[in-house]
Amino acid sequence: MEKENNDKLKIGIYELTGCAGDALLILDCEKELVDIFNAADIQSFLMAKSDNIDEELDIALVEGSVSTEREKEELLDIRKRAKTVVAIGICSCFGGIQAAFLDQKEWEKNFKKIYGDTKMTHTKPVQSKPIDAYIKVDYYLPGCPIEKEQFLSTFNRILRGNPPELYRFPVCVECKWNENDCLLNKDIPCLGPITRAGCGSICINHNLPCVGCWGLVEEANLTSEFQLLQEKGFDYDFIKKKMANFSGTGIADFLGNLKGDKK
Amino acid sequence: MRVIKLNKENLFPFLEVISEKADLWAPVKKGDKHVFKVVDDFSKVELSTTRTILPPRKIFLPPTFSMFNISEKGYEEDFSHVTKKILFGIHPCDIHGLLTLDNFFKQDYLDPYYLEARKNTLILGLSCWPDEYCFAKSTNTHIIEEGFDLFFTDLKDFFLVWIGSSQGDDLIRLKPEFFDENLTDTDIQTYIRWQTERDKAYKWGINFNALPDLIELKYRDSLWEKLGDACLACGSCTNVCPTCNCYNIMDKQFLGGKDGKMIRYWDACTLEEYSEIAGGENFRKKRADRLKLWYTHKLQAYISKYGKPSCVGCGRCIVTCPVDINVRTVGKALLGEKEDAFWLRFNKEVTK
Amino acid sequence: MKRISVEHLARVEGSGGISATIDGNVVTDVKFSIYEGPRLVERLTVGKTPEEVVNIVPRICAICSISHKYAALRAMENALSIKVPSKVSLLRELMHLGEMIESHSLHIYYLALPDYAGFPNVIAMASKFELEVKIALEMKEFANHIMKTASGRYIHGENPVIGGFGKFPAREELLWIKSRAIQFMPFVLKTVSLFCELDYPDCPEEDTVYACCHPYQNKYGLAGDEIILSTGEILNKDDYKSLTNEFVVSHSYAKHSRYKEKPFSVGALARVNNLGERLKGEAGKMYKKYFNRRWKRNPLFNNAAQALEILYAFERIPKVVEKMLKLSDPAIVKYNTKEAKGTGIIEAPRGLLVHSYEISDGLVSYTDIITPTAQNAEDIERYCSIAAQKLLDAGEEDKIKDRMDLVVRAYDPCISCSAHMAEVKKAPAEDWKTKLAEIKKKASPIFVGVGKRDRSDDGAGIELALKLKKLGVSDVYLESELVDYKIPWKYKGSRPLIFFDAVNFREAPGKVTFLPLSYIMNNTRLSHKFLPFISMQMKYKHLKNAYMLGIQPESIEEGTKISPPVHQAIIKVLKEIKN
Numbered sequence A: 001m002e003k004e005n006n007d008k009l010k011i012g013i014y015e016l017t018g019c020a021g022d023a024l025l026i027l028d029c030e031k032e033l034v035d036i037f038n039a040a041d042i043q044s045f046l047m048a049k050s051d052n053i054d055e056e057l058d059i060a061l062v063e064g065s066v067s068t069e070r071e072k073e074e075l076l077d078i079r080k081r082a083k084t085v086v087a088i089g090i091c092s093c094f095g096g097i098q099a100a101f102l103d104q105k106e107w108e109k110n111f112k113k114i115y116g117d118t119k120m121t122h123t124k125p126v127q128s129k130p131i132d133a134y135i136k137v138d139y140y141l142p143g144c145p146i147e148k149e150q151f152l153s154t155f156n157r158i159l160r161g162n163p164p165e166l167y168r169f170p171v172c173v174e175c176k177w178n179e180n181d182c183l184l185n186k187d188i189p190c191l192g193p194i195t196r197a198g199c200g201s202i203c204i205n206h207n208l209p210c211v212g213c214w215g216l217v218e219e220a221n222l223t224s225e226f227q228l229l230q231e232k233g234f235d236y237d238f239i240k241k242k243m244a245n246f247s248g249t250g251i252a253d254f255l256g257n258l259k260g261d262k263k
Numbered sequence B: 001m002r003v004i005k006l007n008k009e010n011l012f013p014f015l016e017v018i019s020e021k022a023d024l025w026a027p028v029k030k031g032d033k034h035v036f037k038v039v040d041d042f043s044k045v046e047l048s049t050t051r052t053i054l055p056p057r058k059i060f061l062p063p064t065f066s067m068f069n070i071s072e073k074g075y076e077e078d079f080s081h082v083t084k085k086i087l088f089g090i091h092p093c094d095i096h097g098l099l100t101l102d103n104f105f106k107q108d109y110l111d112p113y114y115l116e117a118r119k120n121t122l123i124l125g126l127s128c129w130p131d132e133y134c135f136a137k138s139t140n141t142h143i144i145e146e147g148f149d150l151f152f153t154d155l156k157d158f159f160l161v162w163i164g165s166s167q168g169d170d171l172i173r174l175k176p177e178f179f180d181e182n183l184t185d186t187d188i189q190t191y192i193r194w195q196t197e198r199d200k201a202y203k204w205g206i207n208f209n210a211l212p213d214l215i216e217l218k219y220r221d222s223l224w225e226k227l228g229d230a231c232l233a234c235g236s237c238t239n240v241c242p243t244c245n246c247y248n249i250m251d252k253q254f255l256g257g258k259d260g261k262m263i264r265y266w267d268a269c270t271l272e273e274y275s276e277i278a279g280g281e282n283f284r285k286k287r288a289d290r291l292k293l294w295y296t297h298k299l300q301a302y303i304s305k306y307g308k309p310s311c312v313g314c315g316r317c318i319v320t321c322p323v324d325i326n327v328r329t330v331g332k333a334l335l336g337e338k339e340d341a342f343w344l345r346f347n348k349e350v351t352k
Numbered sequence C: 001m002k003r004i005s006v007e008h009l010a011r012v013e014g015s016g017g018i019s020a021t022i023d024g025n026v027v028t029d030v031k032f033s034i035y036e037g038p039r040l041v042e043r044l045t046v047g048k049t050p051e052e053v054v055n056i057v058p059r060i061c062a063i064c065s066i067s068h069k070y071a072a073l074r075a076m077e078n079a080l081s082i083k084v085p086s087k088v089s090l091l092r093e094l095m096h097l098g099e100m101i102e103s104h105s106l107h108i109y110y111l112a113l114p115d116y117a118g119f120p121n122v123i124a125m126a127s128k129f130e131l132e133v134k135i136a137l138e139m140k141e142f143a144n145h146i147m148k149t150a151s152g153r154y155i156h157g158e159n160p161v162i163g164g165f166g167k168f169p170a171r172e173e174l175l176w177i178k179s180r181a182i183q184f185m186p187f188v189l190k191t192v193s194l195f196c197e198l199d200y201p202d203c204p205e206e207d208t209v210y211a212c213c214h215p216y217q218n219k220y221g222l223a224g225d226e227i228i229l230s231t232g233e234i235l236n237k238d239d240y241k242s243l244t245n246e247f248v249v250s251h252s253y254a255k256h257s258r259y260k261e262k263p264f265s266v267g268a269l270a271r272v273n274n275l276g277e278r279l280k281g282e283a284g285k286m287y288k289k290y291f292n293r294r295w296k297r298n299p300l301f302n303n304a305a306q307a308l309e310i311l312y313a314f315e316r317i318p319k320v321v322e323k324m325l326k327l328s329d330p331a332i333v334k335y336n337t338k339e340a341k342g343t344g345i346i347e348a349p350r351g352l353l354v355h356s357y358e359i360s361d362g363l364v365s366y367t368d369i370i371t372p373t374a375q376n377a378e379d380i381e382r383y384c385s386i387a388a389q390k391l392l393d394a395g396e397e398d399k400i401k402d403r404m405d406l407v408v409r410a411y412d413p414c415i416s417c418s419a420h421m422a423e424v425k426k427a428p429a430e431d432w433k434t435k436l437a438e439i440k441k442k443a444s445p446i447f448v449g450v451g452k453r454d455r456s457d458d459g460a461g462i463e464l465a466l467k468l469k470k471l472g473v474s475d476v477y478l479e480s481e482l483v484d485y486k487i488p489w490k491y492k493g494s495r496p497l498i499f500f501d502a503v504n505f506r507e508a509p510g511k512v513t514f515l516p517l518s519y520i521m522n523n524t525r526l527s528h529k530f531l532p533f534i535s536m537q538m539k540y541k542h543l544k545n546a547y548m549l550g551i552q553p554e555s556i557e558e559g560t561k562i563s564p565p566v567h568q569a570i571i572k573v574l575k576e577i578k579n
């Protein structure tokens, strides 16, 4: 039986600055889409429907990082309206690729390079940050993009009032489950040990090193990974950039405190 | 135990015949390593492998599998991972590994998921030749007297086949014409020569007898901190070890009132989450403490209980850990033989 | 307006909107804005290795992530002089076809059809269009499956790498894809009929230039090394800047493009318009059956073109698979070039996509990415303003919002953008004052008076100009002084050009309206030929910086007397300009 909308939890799915990949992934759950719409009252989902309303919400899923003043306001408003806020995707959780300019000056320089001095009339840009730089986030669902099964089971748990259950270990664990021969041992720079599991180690399954797209795992031993890569002959700057590609603001402290970086 | 002879060229035809009875798992190539896989093309079976990337326990307890189906009606056990299997090409150390697992899973309470799978799998062992990482002679797991249904010793032109169980014997009876019951003196001489040569091929070893004491004596040694600094906490050593057996569970729920599942997956004591208890408190927050737990378990606790280490000398941790923390380096460091230069560097800072 | 064409923002497929401002009977402003924040993706790539850049750039847009990866790979391989084995090209084509089907089916079924059928979303539509929704979901799922098989996952798969693939799919997987594609054919044909037979409104209809990749060997296709235009011109990919030639607009984080001073369109409709004759098989038959001249003038037919391309893709997949099965899996091609530059072009689902890189000392030193939506932005604004004015003229103001939605959505800028977000604003009273003040703030304008002094109020423009001259304001001209229409353009478009004219907007006499000069082309009731004529002569950058201040006349009878309300208006304008 289809439930009446007023018995269902009210859900909003929002996109800030990102690639829309996480929202698209939700649409990619073709088999489950009907269930998703039946299980919850989807109040706002710009990518999927036109009759969107912005009222009180039980759960807000937020994709993307905050990159303009307007997005900041939108986010604060979402927080006010929603009982639970879930960050989906690494842009939202950690800042994503666009947060790789680690300091404000560098960001301003790069902004100028692209837009020159044109004054933006519609909304003021700010340096990209994860959403928890502005609001309290209840749950994080990392990934770039998020993974289907993980999303579905998490979504369902949240609907039932349970916190998400996610893997909290590095990609290496899934990589071993898939019985791959470790690439680091073949001197290929793999970021598996410092990257959060959940993707199913797909890159290594395809004989390619992990580039870290799920963001840093909680207990990433960055020093050891850095040392190891140096040990294998990789260049200091190369490793630094490689580690920063997807980790957003999460790696700023580590990289900022590196010895031998005199800038 | 009955021993018979099988000509080389009859091996694959024999495997083909028995594979009609059950899925046949055997070592095949993956990149430049090997893995156990269900085979139907017997030309792909590798006879001269050393270790597979994952130990054979994956065949009994896959890295993740469903334990229960959950529905409105309640829980229903899910044994879909249990099917009739024949495991061919498993080496003595790995058979010892299974015997060790048997001890764990029969210990306090029986683990039906393991035991059912075990019951349904025939073990067809195969002799091996050590490479520079094997040290099964130190753990006395390089030879095997129990724990198999058939065991094939590869003597170049022929196999000597030990029949370890009546189920093994039943397999032989499917094609008795492939086998020769009469061993000649030369056959026996060849076997003895092979055995002596093989013993000599083990290039290194560890004195495991000394380790339980040393672990106690060096429990607060700075060595552990250095190890902890280097450890990536990637869980690889644990995942590849044939005697590790910890697991965690997670429930997967599906939308729209459909059934859920209780998933069981390999856990590792070297991972942060492992020692975390409800409420978020972690009593082994430090990697050094977790490593200490792992090695204490392998090299001390199990010895006190069963009189032998729970390491079977397969060498997997040695070839797997990217930062060289393994039974060899840790064992040698404890013995004061040689502290491995590689991970000793890791208490330093990263520099340009 | 400042023009910068060095570097620009890549990410346009994000949230945005279109707004039209209506002042009385006139649409005075249409803006297509991307609100989505700047990600500076091109700058992020600088200093990274080519491999890392190929990892990062697909994150510009999930819906086109495969196309971005493909374009980046082609650019890098061109730069590094890598020739990939044919099995690599075939698997890339397969993943690209997968993306085409996924993106088009998502667009036409999830987004467009609910619009035409009057439902808020695809799931709600299931109640009435059960079969269509089922086809849509299954088609998209199949396309996702192809992308996952070829690239590693649904979105942002990392399997395609410079020089080849990490791993090739197994024979059985390819065979499955082939047989499934064949099974799908009846539904695909149904899709084409459905979308080619939809009743597309005939407004807006207007000519434009279409651009797309020029595929090899005279075939229909989605990749090439040249760009072909509907004018018949062919450009080499390395000269892409002469086509795309981007500039920053202050109302959007996406840059705009134009070709030879004119806006142009890219996308499925551009491809079918430029290359449709080359379609073979069922797609060829369907093209012959449905194609007509309206496709060339009406952006709404993009949905029909997308359906046709889905059919093309489904017919192409079995052929690609057949060829792949005959070839063995090649290793990744290695390279050791450290200094290089190169460009790669590809057709993303929504049109021509250009990636261009420079590599120095083994690291990327310059990146230029031009997305389809950046190229379409100008035409989107243009078609929306045409539609808005036409509907306003026909007294159907209430339809403007939905129609603009349809136009924007037809361009398929991306799904978040194409969601309903059109906005129709009523201009506040005396809006012309604010507009004029804004223009004056940017740079001091040049004024031109237009009209006929012997036709009473029709002389208002001239009158105004003469009064300004008398007050000593510089750079004021009369229509008659524009010998060869050359004078004002000596300012190279850097200063705004404001024409004064009496224009019948059917408003109260004396009402002042201020609007971009380009919009007067949309307005059919203009009495003077002069302004449309002159705006045809103008370069696009001048036109974009030219405006008209129109005063509603009371009478245009013969005589020189200016009516009191028009006279008052002239005085008001004078005061504003002097301010």
Ligand code: SF4
Residues within 6 Å of the ligand: A017, A018, A019, A020, A021, A022, A063, A064, A088, A089, A090, A091, A092, A096, A097, A143, A144, A145, A146, C059, C062
């Ligand atoms: S996390 Fe990845 S998939 Fe999600 S919006 Fe950001 S770039 Fe896109």
Ligand code: SF4
Residues within 6 Å of the ligand: A171, A172, A173, A175, A176, A180, A181, A182, A183, A184, A185, A190, A191, A192, A193, A201, A204, A210, B234, B236, B322
């Ligand atoms: S290949 Fe990468 S992910 Fe896999 S075990 Fe090695 S380091 Fe970890």
Ligand code: SF4
Residues within 6 Å of the ligand: A171, A195, A196, A199, A200, A201, A202, A203, A204, A209, A210, A211, A212, A213, A214, A215, C158
């Ligand atoms: S880059 Fe790493 S985390 Fe991302 S998909 Fe590949 S293996 Fe997984």
Ligand code: SF4
Residues within 6 Å of the ligand: B237, B240, B241, B242, B243, B298, B310, B311, B312, B313, B314, B315, B316, B317, B318, B326, B327
């Ligand atoms: S500790 Fe190492 S050598 Fe010993 S059984 Fe485990 S993986 Fe093999």
